[in-house]
Amino acid sequence: MALVVALAPALVGLVRKVRARMLRRRGASILQPYRDILRLMRKEVVLAENASWLFRVVPYMVFAATWVAAALVPTFATGLQFNWTADLIAIVALLGSARFFLALAGMDVGTSFGGIGASREMMIAAMAEPALLLAAFSVSLVAGSTQLSTVAAFMATEDVGLRVSLGLALVALVIVALAENARIPVDNPTTHLELTMVHEAMVLEYSGRHLAMIEIAAALKLLLYISLIGCIFVPWGIASGGSGVAAYPLSLAFYLGKLAVGGVLLGVFEVSIAKMRVFRVPDFLGAALMLGLLGMLLLFVSRSL
Amino acid sequence: MSAVDLSLYCVAALLALGLAAIALRRSAAISALVYFGSALLSLVLAGAGVAVLAGAAEITGRVLPVGLPWLGSHWRIDALSAFFLLVVGFGGAAASVYAVGYGRHESEPQRVLPFYPAFLGAMALVVMANDAFSFLLSWEVMSLLSWALVMAHHRAAGTQHAGYVYLVMAGFGTMALLLAFGLLAGSAGDYAFEAMRAAARSPAMAAVILALMLVGAGSKAGLVPLHVWLPLAHPAAPSHVSALMSGVMTKVALYGLIRVVFDLVGPLEWWASPAVIVLGAGTAVLGILNALVASDIKKILAYSTIENIGVIVAALGLALAFRANGMAATSALAFSAALFHIVNHAAFKSLLFMGAGNVLVATGQRELDVLGGLIHRMPVTAFLVLVGALAISALPPLNGFASEWLLFQSVLKSPELPQAGLQIIVPAAGAMLALAAALAAAAFVRLYGVGFLGRPRSDVAAKAIEVDRFALAAMGALALVCVLAGIFPGVMLDLMAPAAEAMVNGRLPVQADEAWQTLVPIAETRSTYSGLLVFLFIVFSATSSAWLVHRLASRRLRRGPAWDCGFPSNIANTQYGAGSFVQPLRRVLGTILLGAREEVAMPPPGDNRPARLLVTLRDVIWDGGYLRLAALINSAATQMNRLQFLTIRRYLSLVVGSLVSLLLVLTIWN
Amino acid sequence: MIGLFANPAHVILVIPAVFAVLLAVLPGYRLTARLNVLASLLTLIAALSLFVVPRAAPGAFLLVDDLNIVFVVLNTFVGFTAAAFSASYISHEIETGKLTPAYVRFYHGMYQLMMFGMNLALLSNNIGLMWVAIEVATLTTVLMVGIYRTHAALEAAWKYFILGSVGIALALFGTILVYLAAQPVLGEGEAAMIWSNLIVRAAEFDPKILNLAFVFLLLGYGTKVGLAPLHAWLPDAHAEGPTPISAVLSGLLLNVALYAVLRFKMLIATHPEALAPGPLMVAMGLLSVIFAAFMLYRRRDIKRLFAYSSIEHMGIIVFAFGMGGPLANFAGLLHMVMHSLTKSAIFYSVGHVAQIKGTQKIEGIRGLTQSHPVLGWGLALGVLAIAGMPPFGVFMSEFLIVTSTFAREPLLALLLVFGLLVAFGALLMRLAGFIFGEPTGKVGPAEASFVPLYAHLALVLAAGIYLPGPVVAWFQSVAALLG
């Protein structure tokens, strides 16, 4: 569990680095996020007069929920202790709780930007969550389980073959991942131009250690999604619970590799596309929803044949 | 004394309480007496239910020499009845305790007190009835009393309309039930449930009965498109009654549906199930969409009730589909999901309505746009409502998620269904349910964020004060239930297993002996969820991280003005309001389903009035269906009314005309 | 003389006859009002004694059997409560000067005469005598409807009178036809008009004459029952007459006419080849229900509103008897009794309401539960009961009618349910207006006796929950009698 927390900022750093490179900038080092977080940790918190206790609790809740979710995704090994605590659906819902709290925090201080952020975030979530669930459905229908370890183990075996519905699910999952992590084209994590902000607008009033917790949570979320996609669609190299500790270093290396590839791809994708209007986002996510549904239906067609 | 007798005595006592309330309407202590009494008796009812469910008390019946003379009135508590008796008692107890405090603020208590306990009793009777007449009698009495309660504030604007629509819809539903039971009883007219169970009927007949039940019970439970009365009536009632109506009475209606569809009609063909599934899913989505755009707290809650009813009905439809294909275990899974969600919804919806009641007491307002910042003025209420909001938004580790998780598990079993039609419909319904869940989260972020967070939008909100202890205690108990049921779902499932077993003659594996209270509905490898562990992990990581941060990093804190990108405004209305919050979703989803229209009224150049954004919503079902029907009846009445103003000669010619025509008939008949 | 009083049936007839004369001559409305109540009470007691005293064999003129006991007891009971109600009502009318003592004397005399007529009609064993008795009852009610001498009242009385006379004429023709059918079998003279003979030998009559006769009788007496489209007199007669009379009309006279129809239905039904009377009655019943249901919506006058609801319920009852069979007949009888009790109760409350508010216009009556809780809730209970809400008796009868019909004739049941729902909607809309909202008009205290009102409601409530075994057995035997 500690592993994911440790890795998350590095991943963010990697993405930023790639983007900078693509833009012909040198960019900050991959470790920059760690420094940022430490800096924020040390700073004092400036709290709006109107903020309630909820506002101060939220960062830790968000972090906790995200962390638990992330810890439940098989990273480099399946059948780990407690990985049966919750399944894919529960993970989706955990992220949902994190978002719920964040949106509430956005509305707590009573500023217009917080409201904008919360409102848009909930709209995006309203489209993204079903899409994610549908993708999860079609995956778990193939694997006959919503238990990620089982899914990963099953995917690693040969008898999966190449299924069109899995491809559709992958696309859907990627789109959702982009939306959920507030990446371009849905949202721009680096912007501070008010009207384009979603995630940033919600956390606008946060500062100091609170902001740090939220940053970590965001990074964790990104890591979660990439490792999720990794363990479902490219499950190779994940050590099964049976194989002893000896297998771990190798699979760990595999895992790091996957993360790196994911991060690079994300960076490349982000620089090569423009951000879209907020009201085009639903269409974007609606496409994901449709893909998820289509994938599932195709699954049945291929089955009932 | 057997459970059924005990419960009957309780009901009698409740009715007596109602009469006492009439007799002692002058005395001051009567309110507290009535509510304490109802609370106590409800607890006994719940206890009786638990006893039967847990197998401590055996299933017995009782025939009283009243009701239909040659039949008597049959009462019986089997597993299903016991489960719903538990729901009634539990919800009733909570609402009563709440009302001990809330009732003090009632303007005309004599319009509430006589009906309230009787209403509880009637609901208990409905779930205990074991013959058609007793069932319908209790059912209709329940409607009638709830109507009387809705009309308690009869001088408030809109209450009369609400009460009228409610009672007419109730009458309509009862007529449908009458017809359904008429079919069940057959021309011999044997109204006892045993006889109905024993009788054999054709699949078509069974399907017709199912349809009639969906109309009859559905209209009471709030299935779209028969839901129109619900968002009118529930808000109009006093809040503890709203809690009962939303949290319990709709469940009693579902009991009627379950009792007939799963028990009395006997086996149903698979093709009967898709209608139920689609109806449920559609209800869920439409209900929550309306909740999203409503701006009256209690209306929002009422619409979200419709959503949850939709979820439950969809689950029941799944259970039907699986049962028709002999997949008993899976059917039990879906059915248990439905039952579990029934309990959960009873808990958190009552909790939320009580919260709305507190807000009403503290501010006298139900409109979101005049509230805000209540978390500072009413911290306890705010916290408890937050728990309820989390639970109803199906967020782990609370109970709402546990039941929805089970439902999704059963949806995922759909590929094993033989019929291609179901294979396609079930996942689509699952998608709609997922959408509904996500929208529910949005709706309650809106409700809580606008109502309780931010800055107060009016003086009343700024001057609100926390309510009395009884109310808070009742809400606290409900919140605790929400948490516990979320952490130990296995206990609940085991408790309600007998009911499921009786209806779909299959059951879930016993959950009690799983490690860490894990839910294993089907198989370890397939899907597991341990609310307890999730809860522990979250608590642990949150506290530990907070502790670490405060310990190792800074703990300094300074209050300052809000940043708000540099230009904070102290005008409260610059915050996001109820309308603005939902605007994106309204634009995305509302245009068709809600007929939402936006137009900007731009003043002409030189005119310095501000431009206004006008948002119009129209209820498509109400305008298109109900108003049209009303117009038809009206015009028909107007046409016929001419007959009131004829001359005597014309009336005579009517007589002569009918005479001659009959004679002609006779002539031809010979 | 002793022989005369040995048979309660005679007493039931003698008491009203005597008191009719007495009340017509005695001065002082208080005394006469009390005497009126007393007379009705005595009649009721006599009627009740019908149960205990062994029944005399059917005579040339009088007959006592299960069927008409139901009606007689109901008749005398409601007659009694109505008298009690009218005592308080009439005194108010005199104080407000709407009636002069002379008229009151006339009123009380007529009241007893009317009771006499109705009891005679119910008890008579001779179809000719029955016809005469019903005519007497009709004429007396006509005179009482017109007692206020206002244009509207005279208008109503006149319309009632003309339509009633035509109805009577048709009924007479039907009676003659029955005699004609019976005469070849039973021989000439009295024998062929004695009902107890007719019913025994009915199977041998000429079916075709019976058919023709039934058409005339159904239309003739149906006019009195108030079946659409023969109903025209009913709403106005109810609306314009004194309220006790409205109660008696709805509660009793309609039943008496219905009783006549039933008698002849039994006659026809016993005949194998005769055209089954059922479909005719079902059709007229349905027509009345649906028609009245729609008419409820446009009513401006509260008494006319409930008059139309009487038409609706008569339709339901006729429908039930038309369906036939033990269940439906039982339900029909039950519904008839319940309707009499409930509707008269409603009229009692309406009478007081109208006196308090000084108007019968619906828009003038608001918020009664606020201004007059006892009266308002009484009215509310009555209306809910008549609308078929449990736990009142009407619910039980409607439950039986609908369920038993739907299994046999789904389409008819659907039509009936439609009518019921439409009527329900109308009644409830009005009810909400009456009892809720801000009170309008005068809110002076009601000097009224609520005993009759709540006595009826209590009975209806009790019947809805628990029917005593004897009553049930008795109803069932009657239901069997009705075939």
Add this chain to the structure above:
Amino acid sequence: MDRIAFDIAHLLAGGLVLVSFMMIYQDRLYALLNVFALHAVLLSLSVSWQAYTQHAPHLYVTAAIALIFKAIVIPGVLHRIIRQMGIHREVEKVVGVGVTMLAGMGLVAMSIVLMLGLTEAADAFAREDLAFALSVVLLGLLMMVTRRNAVSQVVGFMSLENGLILAATGAKGMPLVVEISVAFSVLIAFIVIGVFLFRIRERFDTVDDVALEDYRGEVE
């Protein structure tokens, strides 16, 4: 004897139907009253013939009532009413005489078909009588619904009732005939008195011109 008896009865009954048609044909009130008197006379004749053939002396009473009351008193009273209240002498028809006649024909045809079709069992006597009686009744009703004046409607009702008496006497040995005819005379008396009391000039439809306004208390 029997044959002649039958023919005479037939003749008289048929005569009644014929006179009913004559009444429908009239368009002057006075003439209408005279024709009605004739109707009553014919009725009393046929009743007394029945009394003679059935050897039922009590029927003579009925005949007498018909003769005195209906043939003389009532028409006289109506004459005076018309004169005193200055009711204008036209018979106001809803539909033309021709149409009414045709309708009447249809009714008569129907009633005869019905009766002859029906009563094989009953003896010819009664059968013929009933056939005619029914047609008289129906014609009376027809008159009531196709005439607007109060007076002509009263006349229509009385002719209807004549038909009833005819039927009652036709049914052999029917008891209570006298009582019934008395009762009906009372009824008619009421109606005539009503016409007089309420000063119904023109129509049954309203008691008084004033009442035309607040019509049945329910003006929408």
